[in-house]
Amino acid sequence: MEQEAYLQVYRHSLAHILAKAVIELYGKDVQYAIGPQISDGFYYDFVLPQGVTITKDDFKTIENKMHEILKRKEAWTRREVSREEALELFKGQKFKTELIEDLPADEKITVYYTGDDYIDLCRGPHVDNSQELLSAAFEIRSVSGAYWRGDEHKDQMTRIYCYAFPDKQQLKAHKDLIREAQERDHKKLGPQLDLFYFDETAPGMPYWLPRGWKLFNALLDFWRGIHEEHGYQEISGPVLSKKELWETSGHWAHYRDGMFIVPAQGEDGTYDNALEDPNTMALKPMNCPNAIKVYQTKPRSYKDLPFRINQVDVIHRKEKSGELNGLFRVQMFRQDDAHILVAEEQIADEIHDIMDIATQIYGTFGLTYKAELSTRPDDYMGDIAVWDQAEKDLKEILVKQYGENGFEINEGDGAFYGPKIDLKMKDALGREWQMGTIQLDFQLPLNFDMKYTASDGTLKRPVMIHRAIFGSMERFIGILIENFKGNFPFWLSPYQVAVVPIRTEHNEYAQKVVSLLRKNRVRVEADYSDNNMKTKIKNFKNYKDPYILVLGDKEAENNTVSINIRGNKQLNDVPLDEFVQMCNKLNEEHSLDLIETR
Numbered sequence: 001m002e003q004e005a006y007l008q009v010y011r012h013s014l015a016h017i018l019a020k021a022v023i024e025l026y027g028k029d030v031q032y033a034i035g036p037q038i039s040d041g042f043y044y045d046f047v048l049p050q051g052v053t054i055t056k057d058d059f060k061t062i063e064n065k066m067h068e069i070l071k072r073k074e075a076w077t078r079r080e081v082s083r084e085e086a087l088e089l090f091k092g093q094k095f096k097t098e099l100i101e102d103l104p105a106d107e108k109i110t111v112y113y114t115g116d117d118y119i120d121l122c123r124g125p126h127v128d129n130s131q132e133l134l135s136a137a138f139e140i141r142s143v144s145g146a147y148w149r150g151d152e153h154k155d156q157m158t159r160i161y162c163y164a165f166p167d168k169q170q171l172k173a174h175k176d177l178i179r180e181a182q183e184r185d186h187k188k189l190g191p192q193l194d195l196f197y198f199d200e201t202a203p204g205m206p207y208w209l210p211r212g213w214k215l216f217n218a219l220l221d222f223w224r225g226i227h228e229e230h231g232y233q234e235i236s237g238p239v240l241s242k243k244e245l246w247e248t249s250g251h252w253a254h255y256r257d258g259m260f261i262v263p264a265q266g267e268d269g270t271y272d273n274a275l276e277d278p279n280t281m282a283l284k285p286m287n288c289p290n291a292i293k294v295y296q297t298k299p300r301s302y303k304d305l306p307f308r309i310n311q312v313d314v315i316h317r318k319e320k321s322g323e324l325n326g327l328f329r330v331q332m333f334r335q336d337d338a339h340i341l342v343a344e345e346q347i348a349d350e351i352h353d354i355m356d357i358a359t360q361i362y363g364t365f366g367l368t369y370k371a372e373l374s375t376r377p378d379d380y381m382g383d384i385a386v387w388d389q390a391e392k393d394l395k396e397i398l399v400k401q402y403g404e405n406g407f408e409i410n411e412g413d414g415a416f417y418g419p420k421i422d423l424k425m426k427d428a429l430g431r432e433w434q435m436g437t438i439q440l441d442f443q444l445p446l447n448f449d450m451k452y453t454a455s456d457g458t459l460k461r462p463v464m465i466h467r468a469i470f471g472s473m474e475r476f477i478g479i480l481i482e483n484f485k486g487n488f489p490f491w492l493s494p495y496q497v498a499v500v501p502i503r504t505e506h507n508e509y510a511q512k513v514v515s516l517l518r519k520n521r522v523r524v525e526a527d528y529s530d531n532n533m534k535t536k537i538k539n540f541k542n543y544k545d546p547y548i549l550v551l552g553d554k555e556a557e558n559n560t561v562s563i564n565i566r567g568n569k570q571l572n573d574v575p576l577d578e579f580v581q582m583c584n585k586l587n588e589e590h591s592l593d594l595i596e597t598r
Contacts, residue, residue, distance in 0.1 A: 001205075011037035011164045013076070013126045014066075014138055018044050019160060020118040021065040026052050032202060033095035033119075033148065033157060040174055041138065041164040045093075045146055045157040054158055059140040062160070065136070073131040074115035078124060081109050089119060094155075096121050097149065130342050137171040138164040150323035167578040176411075181429055186481035187326040193476075193486050193543060195494070196327070204324040204331035206474060211494035213542070214523055218492050220592060223336055224360070225472070230357060232308040232338060237290030239314055243280045248447050249289050250381050254416045259285050260316045260331075283316040288441075288466055291339035301453040302343060305462065306350050310338040312473065325516065327478030336470040341450070341462040351397050351421070354467050358423055361469050364590050365480065369435070371398055371406075374413035381416050382443040390440045391419045417443040423469075427483045433478065487566060490546045490586040490594055497583065498540035499526035502533050502552040509556035513549065513576060520522050522583045537564060546594055549579075565594055580587060 015035030023030045027049055035044035054062075059590045081089065081098060092094035092578050099121060103109065112122050113129065127133060138161065146159040165171040182188075190196045198205070208216055218409065224234065240262065246252040251259065260283040263274030274280050284290070291309040300307065312334045319331050322507030342350050355371075362369050373394055376387045379540075397405045398421065414420050423436035441464040451459045470476040480488070490496055497517055503508040507528045517524040525545075527536040533550065542565075548564040554573070555561055561579050563571045582595055 007166070007227055009035050009125055009516070010127065010133055010136055010166075011042045011176065012122075013133060013436060014162065014164050014284070015042040015044050015134060016112065016114055016118070016120050016122070016126070017066050017069055017133065018042070018160060019046075019120065020069055020114055021062055022046055022048075022160070023118065024069075025062065025271075031094055034099075035120075037164075038161075041141065041162045043161045044226070045095075045159050045199070047155060047157055054143050054160065056143075059143075063138070063140055065261040069114075070130045070133050072115065073129060073165065075129050076126050077113040078126070079111050079113070081111055082356075085109075086111065086121065090121065128449070128562040136164060136166065137168045138162050139171065139175075159369050167459050171193055176252045177420060177429065179180065181482070184429070184477040184482040184485050186328075189481050190327070192479075193481075193494075194261075195481070198326075202332075203321060203410055204319060204329070206327060206330060206332070209298060212477075212496040215488065215492060216473065218494075218523075219470075219473070219477065222491070226357060226360060230308070230353060231306075232310045235290065235294050235311050236313055236315065237293070238284070238289065239313065239316075240281050240283055241289065242278065243282055244278060245289050249444060250417060250447060251285065251291075254379055255285060256282075258317050259283065260318055264437045280470075283306060284313075285315055285317045286313050287313055287315065287335065287466070288339055288444060289448075291449065292444065293336075295341055295450060296333070296448070299453065300341075300451070300462075302455050305341060306346055306461075307341040308338060309340070310336070312336055327472075327474040327481075330472070330474050333474040335472055336468050340465040340467065341445070341452070342465060343452075343454075343460070344463055347393055347440070347465070348397050348400075350465060351394075352401065354438055354465070355401060358469050362423075362425055362435075364592075365483070367425045367427070367483075367542055369423045370408070370411050371402060372408045372422045372424060372434075374410040374415075374420045374422055376419065377412050377414050377416060379416050382412070382446070386442045387419065390442060394419055394421060394440055399420075415439050415441075417441050418466075420466075427479055428485075429482070433479055435471045435479075436469045437467070441466055482560055486544050488544070488546075489590070489592045490583070491588050491590050493523070493544070495523050495525045495543065495545050496547065497524040498543075498548045499523055499524060499544040500533060500536045500540070500548060500550050501526070501528060504530050506551050506553070506556055509550050513561065516576065516580060517583065520580050520584055521587070522580070541566075567594075 019032045019035055023032065029049040032045040033045040035042060059572045081584065086100045087097060089111060090100065100109065110123055111119055112124060112126055113119050127162050130172050140159040144159050146155040146157045148157055163171055163174060165174060170192060193211065194209050195215060196206045196208050199207060241251055262281040263271040264277040264279035265271055266273055266277060266305050281323060288428050290311065295307060296311055314334055316332050319329060323329055340350055358369065375391050380387060418439050418441035420439035422434050424432050424434050426432050445464050450462055452462050454460045499510050499514055501507050510526055510528065514524050514526050537548055544566060549561045550564060551561065558573065560573045561576055563569065586595055
């Protein structure tokens with residue numbers, strides 16, 4: 001904790017040094033706004049004098065000026081000032097003035113001087129003297145546009161980002177990590193590998209290309225197999241429903257701004273009263289009402305519980321354009337949803353089973369996870385007593401599963417209809433992702449008047465568990481692309497085997513190999529053209545196919561294959577039947593490794 005506090009102080013102090021450097025370089029007409037520390041450094045927002053633009057060519061000049069300022073070893077002075085004094089000190093500085101005017105009347109206002117000629121509005125704390133920053137390692141990362149206070153209707157500013165670490169070694173290590181992340185970037189690898197692309201006519205709605213769709217379905221088949229074993233039944237439901245359904249579920253009141261609405265045309269030919277019109281519809285942002293409607297197709301008894309429904313339908317959620325981020329943040333996606341109706345006494349066992357599923361799925365990819373309990377939000381729906389009981393039940397389950405200190409509590413971050421357990425995992429770059437979620441819901445069964453006949457003949461209300469493991473399939477695939485750097489395990493690869501006949505006279509044997517592999521449900525592609533063998537191999541290597549079979553006279557005569565294994569290893573004269581068995585084993589075991597025969 002001391003190290004983190006230290007990082008915050010010196011990064012924020014360096015932000016002041018950046019602002020001072022920009023003012024010294026570009027003049028007193030520079031308008032400077034805010035300069036917070038961030039996870040790997042800091043940034044500062046400016047409005048520069050007319051005609052001044054900062055580009056990459058200017059980075060070194062600014063960095064040199066910062067080093068020059070630090071070498072002055074100037075003292076930092078903190079002062080408490082009145083509102084009137086603050087306004088006078090920052091007279092002519094539009095953004096500082098606005099910040100001061102927005103402060104509560106009783107707010108203590110503090111300013112920091114760096115030397116005698118730079119002053120900033122800041123709560124602090126900061127260093128006592130610039131010499132404390134002399135050993136810090138910093139570097140301008142990038143420059144970008146930003147809106148004042150994130151509002152696109154306000155001033156557009158120049159934002160300068162900087163990396164900042166205690167020493168050069170840590171800065172270098174971080175830059176290496178960033179470089180690795182860029183090489184793994186799914187927004188770059190996805191199109192390179194012909195997996196998906198985005199078009200401006202459908203913002204945030206991915207087009208899955210043939211190779212990507214094969215990968216998607218391989219993941220989905222794996223998911224389906226596990227859920228079959230655990231007693232789930234898969235359904236599909238309407239993507240578009242009348243607002244009446246969303247009013248009953250609570251989404252209309254609590255989530256309408258995040259929904260795509262299809263307005264109904266009134267009798268006057270206008271859409272003026274569409275939000276009140278009962279025929280107005282909305283694209284579903286969640287699948288839960290579908291599962292409820294399926295449950296209600298017939299009377300249910302205690303013998304039907306747990307009633308496990310899963311589905312991977314398309315859902316839509318509105319996002320601000322600036323928040324869209326490849327497959328990580330989209331407006332159309334498929335969620336690996338499940339909705340389970342249970343009796344109250346079945347809750348604990350069912351959640352333990354869900355966690356077993358999560359462990360099995362994440363473990364297949366070599367991913368570990370931790371659990372976090374999210375409690376009642378401010379816009380909750382229903383009775384507080386019911387919420388308190390639900391939170392108590394989930395906490396007891398987590399304590400039993402992970403121990404008293406084996407999970408975290410995230411106050412106020414539950415869904416509006418119930419508390420939840422979020423499952424967070426780390427990827428190959430050490431980044432944490434919130435993936436799975438398990439939500440306990442006493443409200444929707446009440447809203448939809450759901451019932452079941454108990455063993456004593458009375459009617460009781462079930463409890464609903466909302467649950468996803470991947471979360472968004474799109475986002476999970478984006479994470480997998482980056483986690484594996486496009487080198488997917490055999491069982492997940494879009495094409496698992498590529499076949500290269502050396503010359504066209506070897507095509508007949510190549511077709512035999514392809515036919516046998518397809519009969520064994522191996523995803524295989526082949527190049528029967530008269531292109532040079534090396535060109536064919538290079539093309540398949542660019543797609544990162546796990547195995548490339550090279551077939552010539554010897555292989556055709558002996559019914560064997562020679563294999564180029566991803567990673568530039570080779571095996572020659574492998575009997576064809578043996579290779580097929582190897583592929584079947586890899587698919588059955590969902591192995592992360594490429595198995596070499598012999």
